[in-house]
Amino acid sequence: MLLKAKNIVKQYGDFYALNNANVAVPKNSIYGLLGPNGAGKTSLMRIINQITAPDSGEIIFDNEKLQRNHIKDIGYLPEERGLYKKMNVMEQCLYLAQLKDMSYNKAKDRLMFWFDKLNIKNLFNKKVEELSKGMAQKIQFITAIIHEPKLLIFDEPFSGFDPINASVIKNEILELHKNGTTIIFSTHRMESVEEICTHIGLINNSKTILEGKIDDIKTTFYDNSYEIVCEDHEKLKSTFSYKSKKHEKNKHIVSINKDIDYKKFMQDIISKNKIVSFQKKNPTIEGIFIKAVQNG
Amino acid sequence: MDKIWLIIKREYLIRIRKKSFIVMTLLGPLLMLLVMFLPIYLTNQTQTERTIAISEQDFDLFSKLENTDYINFVVIPNSIFSDLKIKFDNELYYALLEKKEDEIILSSSKQVSLSVSNEIKSQIEKKVEQEKLIKLGIDISLLENAKTNVIISNQIISKDGTGQKSKTELSMAIGFISGLLIYIFIFMYGTMVMRSIIEEKTNRIVEVIISSVKPFKLMMGKIIGVSLIGLTQFILWICLTSLLFFVSQAYFVNITEVESTQEIEMQSMILEGLMYLNNINLVEILLAFLFYFLGGYLMYGSLFAAVGSAVDAEADSQQFILPVTVPLILSFILIQPIMENPDSSLAFWMSIFPLTSPIIMMVRIPFGVSDWELLVSILVLVGSFILSTKIAAKIYRTGILMYGKKINYKELWKWLRYKG
Numbered sequence: 085m086l087l088k089a090k091n092i093v094k095q096y097g098d099f100y101a102l103n104n105a106n107v108a109v110p111k112n113s114i115y116g117l118l119g120p121n122g123a124g125k126t127s128l129m130r131i132i133n134q135i136t137a138p139d140s141g142e143i144i145f146d147n148e149k150l151q152r153n154h155i156k157d158i159g160y161l162p163e164e165r166g167l168y169k170k171m172n173v174m175e176q177c178l179y180l181a182q183l184k185d186m187s188y189n190k191a192k193d194r195l196m197f198w199f200d201k202l203n204i205k206n207l208f209n210k211k212v213e214e215l216s217k218g219m220a221q222k223i224q225f226i227t228a229i230i231h232e233p234k235l236l237i238f239d240e241p242f243s244g245f246d247p248i249n250a251s252v253i254k255n256e257i258l259e260l261h262k263n264g265t266t267i268i269f270s271t272h273r274m275e276s277v278e279e280i281c282t283h284i285g286l287i288n289n290s291k292t293i294l295e296g297k298i299d300d301i302k303t304t305f306y307d308n309s310y311e312i313v314c315e316d317h318e319k320l321k322s323t324f325s326y327k328s329k330k331h332e333k334n335k336h337i338v339s340i341n342k343d344i345d346y347k348k349f350m351q352d353i354i355s356k357n358k359i360v361s362f363q364k365k366n367p368t369i370e371g372i373f374i375k376a377v378q379n380g
Numbered sequence: 381m382d383k384i385w386l387i388i389k390r391e392y393l394i395r396i397r398k399k400s401f402i403v404m405t406l407l408g409p410l411l412m413l414l415v416m417f418l419p420i421y422l423t424n425q426t427q428t429e430r431t432i433a434i435s436e437q438d439f440d441l442f443s444k445l446e447n448t449d450y451i452n453f454v455v456i457p458n459s460i461f462s463d464l465k466i467k468f469d470n471e472l473y474y475a476l477l478e479k480k481e482d483e484i485i486l487s488s489s490k491q492v493s494l495s496v497s498n499e500i501k502s503q504i505e506k507k508v509e510q511e512k513l514i515k516l517g518i519d520i521s522l523l524e525n526a527k528t529n530v531i532i533s534n535q536i537i538s539k540d541g542t543g544q545k546s547k548t549e550l551s552m553a554i555g556f557i558s559g560l561l562i563y564i565f566i567f568m569y570g571t572m573v574m575r576s577i578i579e580e581k582t583n584r585i586v587e588v589i590i591s592s593v594k595p596f597k598l599m600m601g602k603i604i605g606v607s608l609i610g611l612t613q614f615i616l617w618i619c620l621t622s623l624l625f626f627v628s629q630a631y632f633v634n635i636t637e638v639e640s641t642q643e644i645e646m647q648s649m650i651l652e653g654l655m656y657l658n659n660i661n662l663v664e665i666l667l668a669f670l671f672y673f674l675g676g677y678l679m680y681g682s683l684f685a686a687v688g689s690a691v692d693a694e695a696d697s698q699q700f701i702l703p704v705t706v707p708l709i710l711s712f713i714l715i716q717p718i719m720e721n722p723d724s725s726l727a728f729w730m731s732i733f734p735l736t737s738p739i740i741m742m743v744r745i746p747f748g749v750s751d752w753e754l755l756v757s758i759l760v761l762v763g764s765f766i767l768s769t770k771i772a773a774k775i776y777r778t779g780i781l782m783y784g785k786k787i788n789y790k791e792l793w794k795w796l797r798y799k800g
Contacts (some may be wrong), residue, residue, distance in 0.1 A: 097794050133591040135781070152594075160591040164783065166584030171394065182386055183592035227588065 085144075086111045086235060086266045087132065092141035094127050101127035102138070103290040109235075109268060109283070114261050116281035116298075117270040118373060123287045125270050126163065129237050132268070133160045146234065156185040161228040163239035163270075167220055169213040176212065177227055184231040191230065198226045202252065218249050225253060229260065236260065237268045242276065254280065274370040284369065286376055294376050298369070305372045309339045309365035310349075315358040337365055383593045384601045391576070391605025396612065405613055409620035413628060430474035430496060432486075435461035438479050444507040451499060453477075551746035552719050558669050558742040561614075563712045566677050566738070567705075569610045570684040573603055574697065577688030577780070586780045595777035599689075600769070603681040607674065668745050671758065676738025679765035680708065682772035689779030690787045700792075707735035715743050722747040732757050734764035771796065 087109040094102040102124045109115045119125050130136045132143060134155065143150040146157070168176055174195070181191035199205045202222050212220060221244045229236060241257070242250045258280060261267055271277060277284065284301065286294040294301065314320045317334045330337050340349055350362060367375075395401055431452045434442045445453045454473075456464075464476060468489045475488035477500065486492050486500065510520060577599075580586040589598055687700040711730060718727045722744045731741040731749070737757050741749070778795040779787070 096798065130587075130781070135587065135590050135595075136777075155592055158591075160588065162584075162587040162591070164584045164587055166588075168394075168580075168585055169583060179386065179390055180588065180592070183383055183589065224588070 085109065086113075086146055087268075088144040089128065089132070090142050090144070092128065092131060092138045092143070094124075094131065094136065094138050100290045102131075104141075105287060105290065106292045106295070107285050108295065109266060109285075112261070112264055112266055113283045114257070114267045114269055114281045116277040116284040116369075117268055117287065118277065118284055118369075119287035120377060124290045125287055126239065128287065129160070129162070129239055129268070129270065132235075132237060133158060156231055157234045159184075159228045159231065159233040159236045161224060161236075161238045161241055163243070165224050167212045167224065170211060173210050173212060173215075173223060174208045177223065177230070180227040181230045184233075186231050194230050194232070195226070198230065202226065202256075217244050218246060221245055222249070222253075225256070229256075233265070235266050235268065237270075239270045240272070241269070242271065242273065274368070274373065277369050286373065288377050294372075301372060302366050305367040305375065307339050307367065308342055308344075309337055309367075311361070311363050311365040312336045312338060312353060313360040313362075315360060320353075320357050334360070384597045384604075387593065387598060387601025388605040388608070391602050392608050395572075395606070395609045401609070401613070405616050406620070408613070408617045409624050412617070412621045413624050417628060431472070432475050432477050432496075432500075433461065433464065433473045434477045438477070441477065441479050441484070441504075444504050445500065446503065448499060451496060548747075554665060554746040555719055555722075555743035556715060558665070558745075559712070559715050559739045562669075562673050562676055562738050562742055563708065565610055565614070565673060566680045566708060569606050569677060570680045572609075573606050573681050574684040574688035574701075575694065576602060576606070577685055577776075578691065578694055578697070581689065581780050581783075582692065590777075590780070595780065596773045599682070599685050599773060599776050603678065603685060603769075607677055607681065610677070665745055668754070669742060672738040672742050672761070675758075675761045675765055679734060679738075679761065679768045680704065682765065682769040686772035686775040686779070689776040690782075690792060692784060696786075707733075708739070711736040711739040715739065718743050728753070732760055734761045737761055774798070 085108050087107070089105060089107040092102045092105045092107075093100070105124060105128060107117070107128065117125050117128070127136070131138050132150070134150065134152065145154050148154075171179075177195050178188065178191050181195070182188060186194070196205075199208065202225075204219060204222055207215060207219060207223070212223075215223070225241070228238070236257075238257070241253060245253060254276070257267060257269075261280075269277075269281060278298075281298055283297055284295070285292055312320070313335050315334065317331075320334075320336065340346075353359065353362070429450050429452065431454055433454055433456050434445075435458050436455060437458055439455060442453060442455050447453060461476065461478070464473070465487070468476075468487075470489050475486050475492050475496070478485050478487075484500075484504070486497055513520060513523065580589070586598075593601075683704045684701075687697050687704060690700060691697045714726075714730065714736075718724070718730070718740060721727060727740065727744055730736040731744050731753070737760065741754070741757050745754075774796050775792055778798055785791075
């Protein structure tokens with residue numbers, strides 16, 4: 085585990101932002117930190133970044149208790165983010181990199197590299213107020229990753245990007261992951277969680293209610309559902325002894341009992357109907373999210 | 381390099397390159413110069429010779445007037461006088477003087493200068509008084525002899541028993557100027573700190589920065605960076621002003637050549653002042669000024685920082701700014717009464733109370749303050765700015781992450797009790 089948060093409690097007056105939250109982020113994972121608005125995700129991310137301290141509980145980072153010198157090992161792109169509007173882009177990036185303990189020269193080298201990579205070299209000498217929102221977002225992305233941290237924390241990294249630039253950023257995140265960086269990633273866009281996360285943790289009402297590998301969670305939440313698409317909807321209905329969970333046009337989603345043999349079920353349907361497709365229906369993260377939040 | 385230095389460096393460099401800083405730095409000395417030389421220039425203006433015409437029929441009036449350095453009185457025929465009254469020629473005469481029953485009328489094509497009409501008034505009054513005295517049979521020479529002029533020279537008895545001459549006017553000037561400077565400095569740079577914090581908050585860059593440095597360091601770096609800007613500006617002001625002063629003084633002396641009596645008087649006054657300046661402990665005043673200047677700014681700066689962190693826009697800051705600035709404005713208003721009575725108990729307590737001491741103590745010091753009072757005041761101020769930065773830091777670290785919420789005093793009180 086690269087990061088372990090144990091029994092984190094953070095209280096603001098009478099309000100519990102986090103109440104015994106537990107999170108374990110494995111090394112080199114892309115960890116999706118999910119939860120409804122106000123669940124405590126940002127509070128947890130701020131605690132990991134040592135912006136605020138927890139009232140109780142502890143954070144273990146890379147087998148050590150989290151402390152000030154870990155700041156250079158963590159990169160953070162907050163949801164509420166911005167830049168100094170009147171400051172020159174290059175100067176600003178150098179300043180932020182130096183605040184992360186990078187030397188001036190190294191910061192300059194890495195900035196050259198990243199500005200080149202994201203194709204924004206022409207922005208070096210501009211002031212931030214002259215940039216479009218998307219450009220400014222790219223620069224914020226660079227300042228978050230410039231010091232090559234072990235752990236990167238992204239809070240809604242794609243907000244403010246058009247689809248093309250969002251995919252540029254997504255690919256960069258995947259590449260960072262490939263090169264060994266661990267990533268904590270918070271978003272409300274479930275399809276991007278599905279696409280890039282290896283692990284998820286779900287926070288609701290200040291507590292962690294679900295955590296683990298995405299595949300494992302999907303298996304746990306698998307409710308023996310199958311998706312059947314047939315040519316003749318009416319015929320299927322008449323020959324069908326299984327209860328359809330929902331159907332639209334010729335597409336049926338059927339959930340069967342665990343003790344029913346899957347092969348027999350398949351043969352049963354195929355023999356009586358003209359089937360276009362038949363497949364196992366995995367639960368979506370969105371479905372899991374809604375179910376877990378409603379139950380917990 | 382400690383990160384606080386990075387922050388101080390940024391805050392300093394970003395401001396020193398600003399156009400407004402450069403403009404203010406250049407404009408300050410020019411304004412100072414204007415204040416210093418405008419009176420001299422204006423008195424020089426009045427030195428031009430002026431001729432005032434009186435008609436024959438008012439010869440009685442003419443006989444009461446004597447020519448001065450810059451006013452000449454001439455008598456002209458009645459007909460010319462009445463012609464001039466219709467069509468005034470300001471090439472020839474500055475004004476016309478006549479007597480109508482009990483009234484004396486001074487007429488001209490433009491507003492007659494106050495110094496001219498005052499001169500005429502006092503000359504006539506003196507003459508009429510003398511005439512009345514003579515009528516009453518009083519010897520004027522006796523009266524002249526009876527006039528006395530008392531000069532009071534103030535002395536302060538210092539501890540080693542030597543009497544030192546003191547000059548109240550000079551003490552007042554030094555006290556007033558240093559109090560005023562501290563007041564301006566705290567206000568200008570305190571609000572600068574506040575604005576910069578509001579900017580960081582509305583820009584949303586603050587969360588990125590405090591993921592790298594502790595909020596306390598960010599706040600202190602900002603306060604210190606801005607104070608260095610203030611010091612730089614003041615040092616530049618002093619250098620530029622003295623430079624300009626000497627250059628323009630040489631220039632002024634050259635063009636006027638013949639120094640008027642007033643100018644000589646002024647110069648001797650300055651010389652005299654410089655002499656007394658030696659008797660006042662200049663080093664003590666300078667050190668005290670630096671201390672109260674920085675101490676007062678650090679304390680108010682942290683309070684302004686706390687206010688900045690609690691609001692989303694400058695417009696919302698009013699309710700919190702008011703209690704911070706009231707003691708500041710109050711001490712500014714009380715400078716005058718305290719100068720008149722620098723040892724009153726009001727003056728004493730206000731020079732101990734940390735929110736008013738930076739200004740009030742500076743006003744009192746040139747008049748002489750006992751060592752223990754100074755020490756108590758310094759200790760209280762040091763203690764207070766440590767306390768105020770601590771309180772401000774607590775409000776600051778919660779406030780900067782609080783967006784879009786209307787904050788009241790109850791809320792601030794809650795923030796003070798949150799754990800780090």
